[in-house]
Amino acid sequence: MFIPGIFAPISRAFNYIKTLSAIQIQENAKSYKDQVFKILDPSKTEVVFNSEWINPLGASGMLTLTTTFNVARMLERDDFDKRYKSGTSISISEFIYPLLQGYDSVHLKSDIEIGGTDQKFNLLMGRHLQRAYEIGKEQAVLMMPILEGLDGVQKMSKSLNNYIGVADEPNDMFGKVLSVSDELMWRYYELLSAKTLGEIEVLKEGVANGSLHPKSVKEDLALEITARFHSSEAAKNAKDEFDRVHSNNQIPTDIDEFSCDGDIWIAKALVDCNLTPSTSQARRDIKQGAVKMNQEKVSDEQLQLSSGEYVLQVGRRKFAKLKVN
DSSP: OBOTTSSOSEEEETTEEEEOOHHHHHHHHHHHHHHHTTTSOGGGOOOOOTHHHHGGGHHHHHHHHHTTSOHHHHTTSHHHHHHHHHTOOOOHHHHHHHHHHHHHHHHHTOSEEEEEGGGHHHHHHHHHHHHHTTOSOOOEEEEEOOOBOTTSSSBOOTTTTOOOOTTSOHHHHHHHHHHSOHHHHHHHHHHHOSSOHHHHHHHHHHHHHTSSOHHHHHHHHHHHHHHHHSOHHHHHHHHHHHIIIIITTOOOSSOEEEEESSOEEHHHHHHHTTSSSOHHHHHHHHHTTOEEETTEEOOOTTOEEOSEEEEEEETTTEEEEEEEO
């Protein structure tokens, strides 16, 4: 079984491809292995780097690879087609990327390749190249639906900050699952839960007729997901902490602590405490009523914090302690 693209030396990001250094590749590899082995059994998994067979290709091998496909076929890929028709730039390296991914299937002689539905073109490229290089087989392709992020609109993505990471701490993971809308919850159930579609349908009917509260159904999902990547005990503790903080309006037991010398502007304090990425975002959060200090809502964007200790909060899950000396 082949899961593509994890350790490739090039990384696609929107409309361009950026190269990664050897150090970055190694760092990414370690991070991805830490995550993927929360799901896969390391003793039954072999991790390989495609540089082992792509580097030896050389100029001659790369030219041979490019002769296996033509530009007209390449433009059949949906995003290439749209960008070409709109006059948006497409680099040659972007054309080569699917060929390199497809060549992985040639070298590995893979039987099955797994990827998201957005990777259909690249996955089928593997079949095409296996046929072109006459390796005696054509891999099966298993595609997974794309999971929407916490916003319920765009696909889950770290770059969009709408994701639940498999390496997230239990409290964060539990809280993020609970933050999804009641409507999006069913999509998460269908794609992430071990429950059958029949069992999920019973839950839907229970919520629809009022015999089940959507919050309790969502909590069960949060418990299941958190337990999968941590433990049942960690999931229960995360639920207890969530209830203590949010249901009883209390402060979390374990939050980051920061300090500063001299008076500090509230917006800068929020940035320095890693609660918001910028002072402009901090001001927007204050305007939207999302910022609290010592559990009291902050409305003054120009507030100066003088000597003392403060518990700062942004939204429902971000907390920090700040000591102003």
